[in-house]
Amino acid sequence: MRTRRLDQQALAIARLAMDEEPADRDEWVAARCGEDAELGERVRRLLGRLDDIDDQGRGHADPLPGDQEETAGHDVLLGQKLGPFRVMERIGRGGMGVVYRGLREAGDLQQEVALKLIRRGFDFDDTHARFLRERRILARLDHPNLARFIDGGLSDDGRPWFALEFVRGQRITAWCDQRRLTIRQRVELFLDICNAVQYAHSQLVVHRDLKPDNILVDQNGCVRLLDFGIARLLGDEEQGLTVTREGTAYAMTPDYAAPEQFSGAAVGVAADIYALGAVLYKLVTDVPPIALDRSDLLLAGQQARLTPPQSPSAAIARGSAPDDTAAVLSRRLAARSVQMAGYRRAVRGDLTRILEKALAKEPERRYASASALAEDLRQWLAGAPVQATGNTLGYRTGKFIRRNLPAVAIAATLAVALVATSVIATRMALAERQQRQLAQTELERSNAVRDYVMLMLRAVGEQGADAPVTGREALQQGAQNVREHFAEDPENGVGTMLVLAELFTQIGDAEGAEPLLQQVVEWPGAARQPDMLARARYQLAQIRHQRAQTDEAAVLLALAQEHWQAHPDRAGALLNESRTLQAQLLRAEGRAAEAIPLLADAIRERREKLGLVDRELAAAMGMHATTLTETGDYEAAYASADDAVGLFRSLGLDRSIGGLGALNNRAVTATYLRRTDEAIAGFREIVDIHRELFGRNSHLATVQLNLGRLLLTQERHAEVVPLASEALDIAITERGEISAVAVFARAMLAESLAGAGDTARALEEAEEAVAVAGRHHRDSADQSYITTLRTRAIVRMAAGDKPGARSDLEAAAEGLAALGPAGERHLGVVRQLQARLDAMP
DSSP: OHHHHHHHHHHHHHHTTTOOOGGHHHHHHHHHHHHHHHHHHHHHHHHHHHHHHHHTTTBTTTTTOOOOOSSSSSSSTOEEEEETEEEEEEEEOOOOOEEEEEEEETTTTTEEEEEEEEEETTTOOOHHHHHHHHHHHHHHHOOOTBBEEEEEEOOOOEEEHHHHHHHEEEEEEHHHHHOOOOHHHHHHHHHHHHHHHHHHHHHTOOOOOOOOEEEEETTTEEEEEEEOOOOEEEOOOOSSBOOOOOOSSBBBOOOOOHHHTTTTTOOOOHHHHHHHHHHHHHHHHHOOOOOOOOOOOHHHHHHHHOOOOOOHHHHTTTTOOOHHHHHHHHHHHTTTTOOHHHHHHHHTTTTHHHHHHHHHHGGGGSSSSSHHHHHHHHHHHOOOOTTTTTTTTHHHHHHHHHGGGGGGHHHHHHHHHHHHHHHHHHOOOOOOHHHHHHHHHHHHHHHHHHHHHHHHHHHHHTTTTSSSHHHHHHHHHHHHHHHTTTTHHHHHHHHHHHHHHHHHHHHTTTTHHHHHHHHHHOOTTGGGGGHHHHHHHHHHHHHHTTTTTTHHHHHHHHHHHHHHHHOHHTTTTHHHHHHHHHHHHHHHHOOOOHHHHHHHHHHHHIISSHHHHHHOOOOOHHHHHHHHTTTHHHHHHHHHHHHHHHHHTTTTTSSHHHHHHHHHHHEEEETTTTTTTHHHHHHHHHHHHHHHHHHHSSHHHHHHHHHHHHHHTTOOHHHHHHHHEEEEEEHHHOOTTTSSSHHHHHHHHHHHHHTTTTTHHHHHHHHHHHHHHHSSSTTTOOOOHHHHHHHHHHHHHHOOOOOHHHHHHHHOOOOOHHHHHHHHHHHHHHHHHHHHHHHHH
């Protein structure tokens, strides 16, 4: 019984494999057979025999007299006639069919056609039925964007054939790239595909294999849809056309197949809508919607059902090797005649929502028809509202913003957060039945959250123009009332708390987020919502780390990671992202060497396995560079920092906080490598960008101090004085006179003044720095107090006060020694100063 079943499965798989390109067949077969080695071996043996079958239907191992090898150049049909058409050349061969260029000559009239017929030896009953169905379907279709059916009949040996209009064209993706069509131009061209598919549906024909390979653009720039080989008429029943490793899934192209096609469910118009969305996604991003695992068809089906597509802004950088991300992204953007910033503007908002609706997992959530999809795209081209958004929170919030500009910050952040919540909800599904159940629960929770947030916004708006409210204040009001509002519905209440906490986090307000996260974690029913609990613990761990509460952070992070490791299909990218925090905690414990392989693995996994090339990847690369610097591997640190800079730049984020952090990392490592000129230039660039983008803030003060520290090593004291003076002024204004940044800035100002010859003022600033640090930072791990002692020693040396300088240096050395390994690398500087002091007359 097992042998018979294997033979049936092997034959079905082998026949479908013949439709694949020869170079791709091994991979295709491996994906279908999985770990069943016996089935795989039978398929490969069958393929070997099928390849040997000639046009007479017999194998070359046992030829008949007069048999000839069927090759493209020596084919028994060449020169023969099929109906009124002479066979001129073979232009293609699939598993069961072969296509020729044919010519009808009638006096002065010549008509070029494409002739298709079943290959000899492959006219199995189901193949014969499938071919006749394709011919019947094509005969009823007449549309300018479809290859026109011309004629059909039977060959002399009884094989059915048909003739189509011969289309000389180029695959649509290649045609668009070659002409560097913009996103708008690609959408305009795509509308013709929608028109063709809508016409086919109106004739009750479902294509079922829409993909770029089946869509050509002819010499006149007209789109032509081809290959209805696995199409069917709505209402037709079919048997034997589908196969998985068990012999039960549809013949299809996985990258463009709807989720229901993988499970063998009934396939209708909705599957073509999904495929249209996938083709548009490919035109926009150059990659399919989901990076499927091609080694396992069942796993690919699970991915298709559970994994949400990346946003177009992230997807356009997907799929490149680690060393050519920038080059691939640059090529893709150039093919669309756009820079990254312009690309992001083009695809964000309604176009992304249109793609999300077309690519919805559930057929009922997709567009009802190809014409509805096309109409939304026309609306997008015109800048008008689209159906994909409708009366959703995003649109309502947008209108509210226009009426209440003071609330812009919260409304803009809210839209992002709710989209993220929706994506995470999709990731949480385990199987189809659970997915539906979870989806309903998440829908109810999402509605509750939206209703509450809209209530918040309305309350803000009702305060009127005379009482403008900031985004942070609106959130604070909402957070105060959330527990009371959901007193009778605690499950939705904690979900709302988590969303509000995420909004606080996005505007940089950890104090606002922390109590909400704490309530979520401590809620008695949290165990019933483990995904939400893991997210809350992870975010709370990040805040604890920011507050140097590393032990608590480590426990919270471990609990979140334990859940994600047990349920990787529900973690999405969160487990990968959490590795950066894990590395930071290791560094805080003095275990930087252990953090390096952890970060390297996380970077590799994010890029190669998850297919993500995004801001989080660039941030992880920056953390990797910082950690390598701490361990003294400056060459590797510089390479990692340079990669991070390149990735931020390719993503159009080089002028973001993260991008500037990457530039700072590279300049720091250049300093350690004694590439001083490069480092100074890098720090100056960072200072200029910070000032331009953010004005005078604490970040500007920090990068000014980095630049000043390097200039001091070159004894360029006069250049440091204005930098340190402005940094001190900013630090006092932004963080207060006793902040660590202000202490460091004052110390640098004192040292630069001494070097510039103004020792009197230098002594004043040094004394003040030591006094403030002694009162507020003597026991701090940031070494502020030790730094001020060293600085005052330098100033006293410049003023000729050798005893005072010696006392300061001895105290600084004692403090550094007490810090252990963290202070040891700075002891060298103090000892150099002691040697200089000993050498003074």
